[in-house]
Structures are given as C-alpha cells and as structure tokens.
Amino acid sequence: MKLITLFLTNGPAIGQSLAVHIMLVIVSVSLGTIIAVPLGIALTRTKRIALIVLATASAVQTIPGLVMLGFALVLLGIGRAPALAVLTIYSILPVLHNTYTGITEVLPAYTDAATGIGMTAMQTLFKVELPLALGAIISGIRVSAVYIVSWATLAGMIGAGGLGDWIWTGLATYNTDYILLGAVPAAILAFLFSAAIGALQRILTPRGLRRRA
Amino acid sequence: MxxxxxxxxxxxxxxxxxxxxxxxxxxxxxxxxxxxxxxxxxxxxxxxxxxxxxxxxxxxxxxxxxxxxxxxxxxxxxxxxxxxxxxxxxxxxxxxxxxxxxxxxxxxxxxxxxxxxxxxxxxxxxxxxxxxxxxxxxxxxxxxxxxxxxxxxxxxxxxxxxxxxxxxxxxxxxxxxxxxxxxxxxxxxxxxxxxxxxxxxxxxxxxxxxxxxxxxxxxxxxxxxxxxxxxxxxxxxxxxxxxxxxEGMKAQEFMKRRVHTVLESAKTLESIERMRKREVNSLVVVDDDDHYLGTVSIETIKAKGKAGRAIGEYIDTTTLTVNRHDDAKEALDKLLASTQNYVIVLNDDRTVAGIITRTSTAKAMGQALWGEIES
Known part of the structure; x- marks a missing residue:
C-alpha cells in the first residue's frame, strides 16, 4: 500500500525518468543497429576478418557494465553522452551477431540463383539476402533492446538519468521502496519493448517466410 | 550457338x-x-x-x-x-x-x-x-x-x-x-x-x-x-x-541348356525307361565323342523297336538343327515353319549345345523384355 502511495505521489517524476529511459534505449539501440547491420553485412564478405571481429565483440560484451561505465566516466565525463556511448557499444553485439549469421545462413541455392539470373551483388543483398535475414536481424534488435533496458539502469550512476536514478537513490539510502520504483517500471518496459519488436517482426515477415501453422 | x-x-x-x-x-x-x-x-x-x-x-x-x-x-x-x-x-x-x-x-x-x-x-x-x-x-x-x-x-x-x-x-x-x-x-x-x-x-x-x-x-x-x-x-x-x-540376338539365347541325350549304343528298353523317367517323348542321340547324330522318339521305338537292339538303328536324322551362333530369327522361323516341337542347337564342333522349344522361346522373350524372370 505504502508503495502504491509512494508511486502515485512520485508519478510525474517517475514518468519523466521513464521517458528518459525510453529515450536512452531507443537512441542507443538505433545507433547500435545503424552500426551493426552494415558491419555485419560487411563481415559476411570477409569471413576471415569476421571471426576476429565477432570474437572481439563477444569479449567486449563480457566486460561488466559498471567497468565500462567507469571507463566512460573517465574518458567522457559525467552525463548522458558517455552513457549513450556505452549503451550503444553494448547494443551492437546481438545485432551484429544476428546480422552475420542471418546472412551466412541464407541457403546457397538462393544466392546462386540470384547471381545466375543476373543480379548484381547489391541486388542480391537487398532483394534476397537481407529479406531472408530480416527475421534474424530483428531478433537481434529485440535481444539488444531488452538488454539495454536493464543496462540503462546502471547508466543512472554516471548521471544519465532514467529509471536508474530511483534505484541508485534507493541503494544509497537503504530504501527498498525507491529501488522498486525504478525496478518495476524497468521490468515492464523490457517486456513491452520485447513484445513490440516481436509484433513488428511478424508484420515485416513476408507471408512466404512465416511458419505455417 | x-x-x-x-x-x-x-x-x-x-x-x-x-x-x-x-x-x-x-x-x-x-x-x-x-x-x-x-x-x-x-x-x-x-x-x-x-x-x-x-x-x-x-x-x-x-x-x-x-x-x-x-x-x-x-x-x-x-x-x-x-x-x-x-x-x-x-x-x-x-x-x-x-x-x-x-x-x-x-x-x-x-x-x-x-x-x-x-x-x-x-x-x-x-x-x-x-x-x-x-x-x-x-x-x-x-x-x-x-x-x-x-x-x-x-x-x-x-x-x-x-x-x-x-x-x-x-x-x-x-x-x-x-x-x-x-x-x-x-x-x-x-x-x-x-x-x-x-x-x-x-x-x-x-x-x-x-x-x-x-x-x-x-x-x-x-x-x-x-x-x-x-x-x-x-x-x-x-x-x-x-x-x-x-537385332543380333543369337539362337543360343533362346535355348535351354538341359538336353536329355542318349548314346547311340544304348538299348531300346533302356532308352524308353529314360524317357519315362524324364517325362519326355524324345531323346537326342550322340556318339561316344558327344557329336550329334539325330533324335529318337518313343513312337518310333514303340512302332519298330525290338528289345535289346541299339537305338542307333532308329535315329531320325531329319530333326531341325541350328548352329548356336546362328541368328535367333532363323531358328524361330524354322521352328514355326515345321511341325516339330523343337530345334536342336549345336556347337561349332557339332556337339549338342541346347534345345529351343516353344517354352524356352517364350522365356527368352520374356527375359529380353522384362529382365530376369523366374521359371
């Protein structure tokens, strides 16, 4: 009861944090996707380099978020920009990985047919490979978005704002209610992002590629 | 092009x-x-x-x-x-x-x-x-x-x-x-x-x-x-x-290999006994070197044969023969044109290679058309 009262009294402030949080997720995942998709496509053309890059990206992913934020704090200072930089880096890997596998897993029959009937490499990419890899790419974006919703709570620590502020305040003052004020909306947000992107994926999948029931 | x-x-x-x-x-x-x-x-x-x-x-x-x-x-x-x-x-x-x-x-x-x-x-x-x-x-x-x-x-x-x-x-x-x-x-x-x-x-x-x-x-x-x-x-x-x-199918492809032969020196009753056992009404007669001499039928022996005489005396030499490498068509023409039920197929050295009957012909045709068939 106390929690609901607290939630209601802090409504506008939480709403503002939520807006900032959503902004952090959308901006970083968008930037990450813009970087990851072309990079993933480029990697499919140079398989040897691809293995090195994907291994490196996986290694970066294992660096704890707090450590990365620490680096960002030192290098870029406090505020939203360093937080976005770190979140963007984290959002790259799932999309990169899925773009790469999505395109590599397009059956050779399709690319062979495309080349054989006279498509240029670019036409093959845009008319055949990307449409067929689209499902995998969107799955990558979905994973990224869910990740970033939770990573973004950490970003509150270096002054990015968002739902993380409430959690950090709660932790600093030993007030579990404040922690929940940040954590519960964050969890719901993660769920909603996942559902929304899932719906988008279904809409974007051509009928011919949908699994038949 | x-x-x-x-x-x-x-x-x-x-x-x-x-x-x-x-x-x-x-x-x-x-x-x-x-x-x-x-x-x-x-x-x-x-x-x-x-x-x-x-x-x-x-x-x-x-x-x-x-x-x-x-x-x-x-x-x-x-x-x-x-x-x-x-x-x-x-x-x-x-x-x-x-x-x-x-x-x-x-x-x-x-x-x-x-x-x-x-x-x-x-x-x-x-x-x-x-x-x-x-x-x-x-x-x-x-x-x-x-x-x-x-x-x-x-x-x-x-x-x-x-x-x-x-x-x-x-x-x-x-x-x-x-x-x-x-x-x-x-x-x-x-x-x-x-x-x-x-x-x-x-x-x-x-x-x-x-x-x-x-x-x-x-x-x-x-x-x-x-x-x-x-x-x-x-x-x-x-x-x-x-x-x-x-084209090019040979007489040998239409014959069956199992032929019931008898030596010319064999006796009449012995020959009849052999025909009875094998359930045939003729035997192919050969000499000691296996060369073809002719055939002998049960009717001939019954009509003219005397007990104890060698069957060489009753040989029918008018039976149709073909060489095994002769064209199969020739052999079949002979068979169909005559009233006989078989044509004897001979090797180059005139020993007996086999016999073409209506049954062996049918079987060979079947095999040519449909592959191996069970007999």
Missing amino acids: IEFRNVTKRYGAVTVLDDVSFTIPSGQFAVVIGPSGCGKTTTLRTINRLIEPQPGTVFIDGEDVMDQDPVQLRRRIGYVIQQIGLFPNMTVEENISVVPKLLKYPKDACATITHELLTLVDMPYEAYAHKYPSELSGGQQQRIGVLRALAASPPIVLMDEPFGALDPVTRESLQEEIKRIQRKLKKTIVFVTHDMDEALRLADVIIFMDGGKILQMATPEEMLHKPQAPIIKSFLGRHIEESGAK
Missing part, C-alpha cells in the same frame, strides 16, 4: 575441365551427362560465367563471353538449378518477373509475361500468381523455376539437374513439358543430368563427359548404337540390351 574452344578449368592441382571443345547449334536441346565430378556442372556454369575458363574461350553467337559484362550476360541466359532457388520472400508472380524487372521492363509487360507463362504450364494466374513458393508442391515450384528462367525470353536456357529432386511421376511430366516448351519456343537448352533415361528422352544431342573430358558427343540414336566407351555403355545399361533384342 554456344561454342567451347579448348576450355580448361583447374582448381589447384585438380583439373575439372580438360581442353573441352564442342559446339551446340541454336535451337538444340543438348544434354550433358556423366558420373559425379565429370565436369558437367562446371561446363554449364562456364557458359554464363559463374565459372571462368582459364585458358580457353566460350563463345555465344560468336562473341567471347569474357568480353561481356557478366551481369548483362546472365540476364540474357535462363538459369534453372536443382534446388529450384525460388526466392521464398517473393510471390510466384514476383519470382517470375524478377529478370524482366532487372531489365527494367514496364510493369504491365511483366504482368503479361507472368500471365502467358503460367498458362503455358497450366497453372492459372488467378490461382497461383500470388502464392508463395512454400505454398506450392515441389513439382509446381520447379515449374515456376523454369518459368522464371524463360521470363525475359532468353534464347539460351541452362538447366542444372532441374528435375533431380522430384519424384519419378512429376519428373516425367516436367520432362514432357520442358521438351514441349523447347520445341514451341525454339530455345537452345543445355541440360545437365546424371540420368540416362532423361538424356535419351530429351536430347537432340548428348554430350557424355568423364574426368573433365568429352568422351562422346552424339545423338541419342547414335550413342545407343555405337557407345564409344565402356562407361557410356554402362550408363546406357538396359537401353543397349533393349535395342540389342531387336
């Missing part, structure tokens, strides 16, 4: 095509056949520059393909692959009009083409144009695969084992369709297969390859008649036997 002039292709130490030269005139249905790894697919893919010869030259209508832009070249050559390769993200109509669209045909032209082509294979536009490949059967998918190759009216169509993955019934109907389409639209088709039935059914000319070389290039008729390598013979297999049945 497609011409290969001394085309060679090596991957490292492996030679896939070894100095291949041939010409396929326009409007011909050429089938390239051979065992796995013989270079047939490589040959096909060299025509539209999916593989580039080194050294050697491929000419299409007198122009070196290496002088042409590969993308433009491929748009002018139809291409069908075994895995079908219809784009699953596109509808039937979109798949068929891919190449016309690449060539920037106007929209209504693309629609007209799709209509016409679907009619060609009896798949009504209304029912199929907006379906996706995953909603079609394998045979229907490959029909669309063929239509996609035909859409921009290319004079040449390359087909790489296009019907290999289909069930026999579907395969046969597609073979008929492609042959009909080829005749109607007068395409030059280069068709790769490892199935000799298919080659014989479709080809105007068969190119038989092995080890990157052409072993024989001939019409189906000529290849059946004079296969120029043992491996071609083994590919032709039953087709050779079938055509061999019509």
Whole structure:
C-alpha cells in the first residue's frame, strides 16, 4: 500500500525518468543497429576478418557494465553522452551477431540463383539476402533492446538519468521502496519493448517466410 | 550457338575441365551427362560465367563471353538449378518477373509475361500468381523455376539437374513439358543430368563427359548404337540390351541348356525307361565323342523297336538343327515353319549345345523384355 502511495505521489517524476529511459534505449539501440547491420553485412564478405571481429565483440560484451561505465566516466565525463556511448557499444553485439549469421545462413541455392539470373551483388543483398535475414536481424534488435533496458539502469550512476536514478537513490539510502520504483517500471518496459519488436517482426515477415501453422 | 574452344578449368592441382571443345547449334536441346565430378556442372556454369575458363574461350553467337559484362550476360541466359532457388520472400508472380524487372521492363509487360507463362504450364494466374513458393508442391515450384528462367525470353536456357529432386511421376511430366516448351519456343537448352533415361528422352544431342573430358558427343540414336566407351555403355545399361533384342540376338539365347541325350549304343528298353523317367517323348542321340547324330522318339521305338537292339538303328536324322551362333530369327522361323516341337542347337564342333522349344522361346522373350524372370 505504502508503495502504491509512494508511486502515485512520485508519478510525474517517475514518468519523466521513464521517458528518459525510453529515450536512452531507443537512441542507443538505433545507433547500435545503424552500426551493426552494415558491419555485419560487411563481415559476411570477409569471413576471415569476421571471426576476429565477432570474437572481439563477444569479449567486449563480457566486460561488466559498471567497468565500462567507469571507463566512460573517465574518458567522457559525467552525463548522458558517455552513457549513450556505452549503451550503444553494448547494443551492437546481438545485432551484429544476428546480422552475420542471418546472412551466412541464407541457403546457397538462393544466392546462386540470384547471381545466375543476373543480379548484381547489391541486388542480391537487398532483394534476397537481407529479406531472408530480416527475421534474424530483428531478433537481434529485440535481444539488444531488452538488454539495454536493464543496462540503462546502471547508466543512472554516471548521471544519465532514467529509471536508474530511483534505484541508485534507493541503494544509497537503504530504501527498498525507491529501488522498486525504478525496478518495476524497468521490468515492464523490457517486456513491452520485447513484445513490440516481436509484433513488428511478424508484420515485416513476408507471408512466404512465416511458419505455417 | 554456344561454342567451347579448348576450355580448361583447374582448381589447384585438380583439373575439372580438360581442353573441352564442342559446339551446340541454336535451337538444340543438348544434354550433358556423366558420373559425379565429370565436369558437367562446371561446363554449364562456364557458359554464363559463374565459372571462368582459364585458358580457353566460350563463345555465344560468336562473341567471347569474357568480353561481356557478366551481369548483362546472365540476364540474357535462363538459369534453372536443382534446388529450384525460388526466392521464398517473393510471390510466384514476383519470382517470375524478377529478370524482366532487372531489365527494367514496364510493369504491365511483366504482368503479361507472368500471365502467358503460367498458362503455358497450366497453372492459372488467378490461382497461383500470388502464392508463395512454400505454398506450392515441389513439382509446381520447379515449374515456376523454369518459368522464371524463360521470363525475359532468353534464347539460351541452362538447366542444372532441374528435375533431380522430384519424384519419378512429376519428373516425367516436367520432362514432357520442358521438351514441349523447347520445341514451341525454339530455345537452345543445355541440360545437365546424371540420368540416362532423361538424356535419351530429351536430347537432340548428348554430350557424355568423364574426368573433365568429352568422351562422346552424339545423338541419342547414335550413342545407343555405337557407345564409344565402356562407361557410356554402362550408363546406357538396359537401353543397349533393349535395342540389342531387336537385332543380333543369337539362337543360343533362346535355348535351354538341359538336353536329355542318349548314346547311340544304348538299348531300346533302356532308352524308353529314360524317357519315362524324364517325362519326355524324345531323346537326342550322340556318339561316344558327344557329336550329334539325330533324335529318337518313343513312337518310333514303340512302332519298330525290338528289345535289346541299339537305338542307333532308329535315329531320325531329319530333326531341325541350328548352329548356336546362328541368328535367333532363323531358328524361330524354322521352328514355326515345321511341325516339330523343337530345334536342336549345336556347337561349332557339332556337339549338342541346347534345345529351343516353344517354352524356352517364350522365356527368352520374356527375359529380353522384362529382365530376369523366374521359371
């Protein structure tokens, strides 16, 4: 009861944090996707380099978020920009990985047919490979978005704002209610992002590629 | 016209095509056949520059393909692959009009083409144009695969084992369709297969390859008649036997080997006893060296025979005989023209090789037509 009262009294402030949080997720995942998709496509053309890059990206992913934020704090200072930089880096890997596998897993029959009937490499990419890899790419974006919703709570620590502020305040003052004020909306947000992107994926999948029931 | 002039292709130490030269005139249905790894697919893919010869030259209508832009070249050559390769993200109509669209045909032209082509294979536009490949059967998918190759009216169509993955019934109907389409639209088709039935059914000319070389290039008729390598013979297999049945079958192929013989010195009662046991009414009489003398029948012995006399005295020498290497037709003519029930087949040294009866003839015919039959 106390929690609901607290939630209601802090409504506008939480709403503002939520807006900032959503902004952090959308901006970083968008930037990450813009970087990851072309990079993933480029990697499919140079398989040897691809293995090195994907291994490196996986290694970066294992660096704890707090450590990365620490680096960002030192290098870029406090505020939203360093937080976005770190979140963007984290959002790259799932999309990169899925773009790469999505395109590599397009059956050779399709690319062979495309080349054989006279498509240029670019036409093959845009008319055949990307449409067929689209499902995998969107799955990558979905994973990224869910990740970033939770990573973004950490970003509150270096002054990015968002739902993380409430959690950090709660932790600093030993007030579990404040922690929940940040954590519960964050969890719901993660769920909603996942559902929304899932719906988008279904809409974007051509009928011919949908699994038949 | 497609011409290969001394085309060679090596991957490292492996030679896939070894100095291949041939010409396929326009409007011909050429089938390239051979065992796995013989270079047939490589040959096909060299025509539209999916593989580039080194050294050697491929000419299409007198122009070196290496002088042409590969993308433009491929748009002018139809291409069908075994895995079908219809784009699953596109509808039937979109798949068929891919190449016309690449060539920037106007929209209504693309629609007209799709209509016409679907009619060609009896798949009504209304029912199929907006379906996706995953909603079609394998045979229907490959029909669309063929239509996609035909859409921009290319004079040449390359087909790489296009019907290999289909069930026999579907395969046969597609073979008929492609042959009909080829005749109607007068395409030059280069068709790769490892199935000799298919080659014989479709080809105007068969190119038989092995080890990157052409072993024989001939019409189906000529290849059946004079296969120029043992491996071609083994590919032709039953087709050779079938055509061999019509000519060149020898008397020995119609005979049965088990013949009941008796020495001329054998006695009458002994012979009758033998006939009774074997349930026959005649015996073939031979001398001590197994040479044929004649036959003796139970009627003759019963009528004239006296107990204890050698049967040599009662031999019938008018029985029909043929040499085992005589033409089978001759032996059958003799048998049918006479009232006798059998013809004796002799070896070159006049020993008995076998006997042709009406039953053995029927059995031999059956085997020639349907292979081994149980007796």
